[in-house]
Amino acid sequence: MHTFTVTERDVTQAWVAACNKLDRKDNPDRTGLHTVVRIAEPTSDDAMFRAELDRLRTARGLWPLETVASTLFPAALAARSASPDDLAERYRRMYPVVKRYPGNHRGTYFGRLVSYPSVSKSVDQLGTVISRLRAQAAGTKIAAAYEIDLAEATDRDTDTETGEAGADLLVHTAGKDNSYIGFPCLSHISLQLDRDRRVHAAALYRSHFMFERAYGNYLGLGRLLAYVAQQAELACGTLTVVAGHARLDGPITQLRPLLTGTGRLAA
Template identity: 25%
Template structure:
């Protein structure tokens, strides 16, 4: 299969979902998948199942290439550590985050100067609830039964700020998220759309951050996170060559993990 063909990856493990997309690019011509759809289930108390070996190998490779680790990327979408520190009080979480926002931006000024994803979700700059889109969704859902599902969506991309002629624009790649409650099952699905996504340095952290955001919203809506869907217009590996020596160990770990899973599935079916 060419990388220019659509690719659907359905998994119950976040690490294997990422590894499948990564190896697809490594093993096929070109450096892009267009489009890519990741659909992920497999959560334990709202936390996505992962493969420790893949996660550690990726983090080691990211550090070796002066890139942010998975957890740091995930925090740009949802600050899980701050959520715990707020003792799971969402109003306190929002307050603490906005108070700390100048410091977060200063920690990575070149990456965060145009904004951070969670900032856009809770302080978009316009709209109800003073631009806090997550609070609006939660409060509307809890206010009455039968709220239209098209209401449960939040924008990241803002034409007023983001339609600029820059040759490279690192933010925002994530354009939009939506939440789909299934009241009968008391579950929640989170959907996300990326115009582009960097498979090596961002994608794993993106998936993890989206799952954490989905778990937060499910918690506040009285539901359980059931699925994360991520649609990517163009998933690419263009900041590092496929043949780069630092990718060798990561590629081997990812391949071994997927092959071991396939062997178990075959054995179980016999």
């Protein structure tokens, strides 16, 4: 079993480190199980590096990284929205159109956050999580709850055994998401509040393709975390991404110069 844990300052450094951990002679498949990527400043990355990576992605017919990031957090729409409730309502109105785009027919990650398909009704998890974090910060500052994706998105009560409350964003829907591959690869996002009023996030993926999705996913998750923290009047903390199965896909020969810092990508 090949696995790794990397901790880096920003998105670019973390992505490069993770890819290099997968690209090893003793790992010919360039895959890993239960990999952990921790990013101290998840809203920061190297713009020039991103542009180079995007250039190669475009040549391969992949979405721009900004488009990938927007499936997790639509930053432009959020900037035009007056509040989390306004953002959620705007997105829900446009969601049917978003689903018509190639690859979105089963929905988007952000769609699951603001319109989770619960048994009885759709649930705005984003607004609920922000309200809970704001309330926790003003009161006892409970750090977290310890969750496995067994609950409904409507299960928001304090744990009767521990007395703790947490902040969770569910993506996977039991009984509905039965595909072996494809959406949703992201299953769960858990947020924790520390004693210094910083919000940290941990995201669990069942699988992660490093070239096709991971960099854009890191960007989107970091922006989502920053937005939640800002709206809850807290500071943005660390992002941790756990992948059950990670794979370094893509044109590895063309990627290596960028991963080693020895030159520009050759499209």
